[in-house]
Amino acid sequence: MRLGQNFLIDERVASRQVKYANLKKDDVILEIGAGYGILTKKMAKIAKVIAIEIDERFIESLEKIPNVDVIHADALKIDFNELDFNKIVSNLPYQISSPITFKILESEFELAILMYQKEFAARLTARPGSKDYSRLTVMAHYKADFELLEEVPPEAFRPIPKVASCIVKVKPIGRRFDVDEKIFERVTKAIFMHRRKKIKNALALEGMPSHVPYGDYRAEQLSPEQIAYIAKFVSEHGLV
Structure with missing residues (x-):
């Protein structure tokens, strides 16, 4: 082949x-x-x-x-x-x-x-x-x-x-979430790279703030919509 x-x-x-x-x-x-x-x-x-x-x-x-x-x-x-x-x-x-x-x-x-x-x-x-x-x-x-x-x-x-x-x-569907794609990608990458850790700890390991919504959850527990909410929070608060 x-x-x-x-x-x-x-x-x-x-x-x-x-x-x-x-x-x-x-x-x-x-x-x-x-x-x-x-x-x-x-x-x-x-x-x-x-x-x-x-x-x-x-x-x-x-x-x-x-x-x-x-x-x-x-x-x-x-x-x-x-x-x-x-x-x-x-x-x-x-x-x-x-x-x-x-x-x-x-x-x-x-x-x-x-x-x-x-x-x-x-x-x-x-x-x-x-x-x-x-x-x-x-x-x-x-x-x-x-x-x-x-x-x-x-x-x-x-x-x-x-x-x-x-x-x-x-x-x-175009763009499903009202959030910057690069920030969404960065947050998604961080939490799945450390999927066994809580969201707040995973983000901290990648140089991002830990005081975010759903911080005590793990990546596999969150829907794409919830992950987008975290990314939007990070973006709106100027945290990246």
């Missing part, structure tokens, strides 16, 4: 992804990691597709698919805001799940249907108090809603991965 990617080969799964995306003929779909083009071909029958693929082995075959613009490049190095699309449907390369997700959230789109490794999908959709609730959960929640649609078995891919995958629906 080159570039560490597992490619979808199950036509039935690809068909369901297309259905989840509710594609219309005037949509323009961004696909990241087109691979063999299983999903690409199905989408291109309905709407225009912009397919990004880093692996040169697939470029020639992808370029033969009608209604597809192929970009041979590393998706992490492309400015998505320079591309004209309104939906994203992709089987994402798992090794870049985190950076590509936050890159996607920086772009403008109506809806995304994304395939993730099951463990990563669980973290994106986790609830406060659960073992999967993390810094990733909270930061992703800042800009979008995530819904787990279905689990996909390893046999749907080649090479066959050791773990299951999940299809996740992403609906952007």
Whole structure:
């Protein structure tokens, strides 16, 4: 396997992804990691597709698919805001799940249907108090809603991965909280870096004040809204 990617080969799964995306003929779909083009071909029958693929082995075959613009490049190095699309449907390369997700959230789109490794999908959709609730959960929640649609078995891919995958629906919401994103990120990072400690102690360890709301709680006990409240308190009181 080159570039560490597992490619979808199950036509039935690809068909369901297309259905989840509710594609219309005037949509323009961004696909990241087109691979063999299983999903690409199905989408291109309905709407225009912009397919990004880093692996040169697939470029020639992808370029033969009608209604597809192929970009041979590393998706992490492309400015998505320079591309004209309104939906994203992709089987994402798992090794870049985190950076590509936050890159996607920086772009403008109506809806995304994304395939993730099951463990990563669980973290994106986790609830406060659960073992999967993390810094990733909270930061992703800042800009979008995530819904787990279905689990996909390893046999749907080649090479066959050791773990299951999940299809996740992403609906952007702009900025969920009225708080500076950088301060929100700094507070979130601090409390999850020291998640076994109380909030007041975790913030103090990272050079921030400890006299904040929910100071006696721990990170996994707080909702993203409560963490945003702490960040706003810190910001409004000029504490960072």
